[in-house]
Amino acid sequence: MKRTFWLASYPKSGNTWFRILLANLAHGGETPIDINAIDSTDGIASARRSFDDHLLISSALLGHDAVDLLRPALYAHLAERATERDDQQHMPVRFVKTHDGYARNSRGEPIMGGAHAAAGALLFVRDPRDVACSFAHHFHVSLDHAIATMGQADHCFFGTPSTQWPQLRHRTFGWSSFAASWIDQLDIPVHVIRYEDLTAAPHETVAAALGFVGWQASSAAIDRAIDAAAIDKLQHQEAEHGFAESSQRARRFFRKGIAGGWRDELSTAQIAKIEQDHWPMMQRFTYMLNRPTTVADSRGLNGQ
Structure with missing residues (x-):
């Protein structure tokens, strides 16, 4: 049976870039693949159509909590038949994208199915200050709104009961709570990938992730995939043909692709709010506080 791995991330943390890289790695060609034809993942875990087609019941007839009771069985079923599928x-290995936090349903079962549904997860994390900027741009909301949303420990997407969304309700929690839900659970192993490491040391970071999932790839193949997924090439493709996964509210999906851009976009108050909300989790991922250098600091740095 082909092993399944979740590609888990709080929105705007590098999941899509990594999927495009995987698609280019599997393709193995010299020319970057079409960003609108990537098949490196088995869709997204919260896709409503997949739920309806495989369980043979309309999720529209069920409440959110009832859907959550069936999702573990769905993911276990899909993992079991992975070798029978024509795609991938x-x-x-089989990859499935998810923005779901690692939550449990009313029976206490992990909604993502635990060890029955996946052999492990790659968890993508990104400095919450950069996430706030990218989140605001992608969803076309203010920075203050994005920051407030990231601080809501009970936040979920597609949870409005009166609207039939294309995706099932999924609990993203807040930025800190999302990360904690994955790294603190004990059902499946998790390999953490920091966005900053993907940008600063892409080869080493990708190689470590491939080692975790058991995908053997040559150093040259990894380098080709990284080059094919370079931000300028993705931006060029999006400018020419658009990107199917882009939000209708945003002008473009591939914006900057850098780490630390928040320094030019956030106010001092906004930075302080993010750090106040997320400092304990930021420490776990070695993100540093933004603190103005004082006279005493300067003297210390100069050895005076």
Whole structure:
């Protein structure tokens, strides 16, 4: 049976870039693949159509809590039949994207199915100050709104009961709570990928992730995939053909692709609010506080 791994991330943390890289790695060609034809993942875990087609019941007839009771069985079923599927046959493992926090349903079962549904997860994390900027741009909301949303420990997407969304309700929690839900659970192993490491040391970071999932790839193949997924090439493709996964509210999906851009976009008050909300989790991922250098600091740095 082909092993399944979740590609888990709070929105705007590098999940899409990594999926495009995987698609180029599997493709193995010299020319970057079409960003609108990537098949490196088995859709997104919260896709409503997948739920309806495989369980043979309309999720529209069920409440959110009832859907959550069935999702563990769905994911276990899909993992079991992974070798029978026609898609992703060129890949050694099966990847499934998710923005779900690792939550449990009313029976106490992990909604993501635990060890029955996946062999592990790659968890993408990004400095919450950069996430806030990208989140605001993607969803076309103010920075203050994005920051407030990231601080809501009970936040969920597609949870409005009167609207039939294309995705099932999924609990993203807040930025800190999302990360904690994955790294603190004990059902499946998790390999953390920091966005900052993807940008600063892409080869080493990608190689470590591939080692975790058991995908053997040559150093040259990894380098080709990284080059094919370079931000300028993605931006060029999006400018020419658009990107299917882009929000209708945003002008473009591939914006900057850098780490630390928040320094030019956030006010002092906004930075302080993010750090106040998320400092304990930021420490766990070695993100540093933004603190103005004082006279005493300067003297210390100069050895005076």
